[in-house]
Amino acid sequence: MDPIQTLVKNLADKHGRSRESVLPILQGVVEQEKFLSERSMIEIAREIDIPAADVYGTATFYSFLETKPAGKFIIRVCKTITCAMKGKNQVLFAIQEMLKINLGETTPDKQFTLLETNCLGWCHKAPAMLINDEIYTELTPEKVREILTSHMKANANH
Numbered sequence: 001m002d003p004i005q006t007l008v009k010n011l012a013d014k015h016g017r018s019r020e021s022v023l024p025i026l027q028g029v030v031e032q033e034k035f036l037s038e039r040s041m042i043e044i045a046r047e048i049d050i051p052a053a054d055v056y057g058t059a060t061f062y063s064f065l066e067t068k069p070a071g072k073f074i075i076r077v078c079k080t081i082t083c084a085m086k087g088k089n090q091v092l093f094a095i096q097e098m099l100k101i102n103l104g105e106t107t108p109d110k111q112f113t114l115l116e117t118n119c120l121g122w123c124h125k126a127p128a129m130l131i132n133d134e135i136y137t138e139l140t141p142e143k144v145r146e147i148l149t150s151h152m153k154a155n156a157n158h
Contacts, residue, residue, distance in 0.1 A: 007032055008043045017048050022058050026065055035066040063117045071106045071113040073151055076130040079116040083127040087140070091127050092116075094141035098148055111155060112148075 001009065011028040015021040022044065029040050036059050045052040059065050066074070077083075077092050096102055099112050106113040122128035125137035129144075136147055 004033075004037070004040050004043050008040065008047050012044075012047045019048070019050060019054075021048060022050070022055060023062075026055070026059055026062075030065055035069050041067075063115070066113075069106070069110075071111050072155065073111060073131050074113045074115065076115050076117040076120070078118075078120045078122070078126070078128045080119045080123065080126075082123040086126040088127040090141050091129070091139045091144050094144045095148065098145055111152075 007029060008025065011025040012021065015024040015028070025044055025048070026036060026041075029036055029044070033040065041055045041059055042052050045055045048055075056067075059067055063076075075095060077088060077095070079088065092103070095114060099107055099114065101107055101112070101114055103114055103116055117130070120128045120130055120135065122135060122137050127139045128135060128137045129139060130136070131147070131151065136143075
């Protein structure tokens with residue numbers, strides 16, 4: 001068995017082989033592989049014995065399940081009306097300007113991917129963004145530049 005087959009089999013052993021198991025298995029693959037390749041989705045469909053289209057449909061429904069390779073740091077900027085009213089666009093522009101990428105893109109060094117996402121649940125401290133699993137709130141362009149600089153420095157030391 002190749003590594004993807006082994007991973008999917010182990011996740012299916014852990015979570016079961018029913019339709020309800022698809023999401024936890026997808027999450028497990030993303031945790032290990034950082035994204036869902038076409039190969040991994042086909043393997044999940046085979047292991048659980050459901051159509052690959054169903055696996056793909058589930059994977060693409062959830063914004064936190066990447067279906068293409070992403071950077072080491074995935075930046076998700078909240079796109080709700082509350083964040084927009086509190087300056088999300090200026091924050092987004094500052095990120096794009098600093099990293100020299102647009103929404104949906106990854107930096108050439110594979111360090112940062114920039115995405116928009118639905119509500120992060122921090123409307124009372126908008127605008128908000130998530131970098132991997134860490135939330136940042138009450139953002140300004142200056143604050144975002146400081147946060148990104150600290151991630152760049154921390155990464156350079158590893």
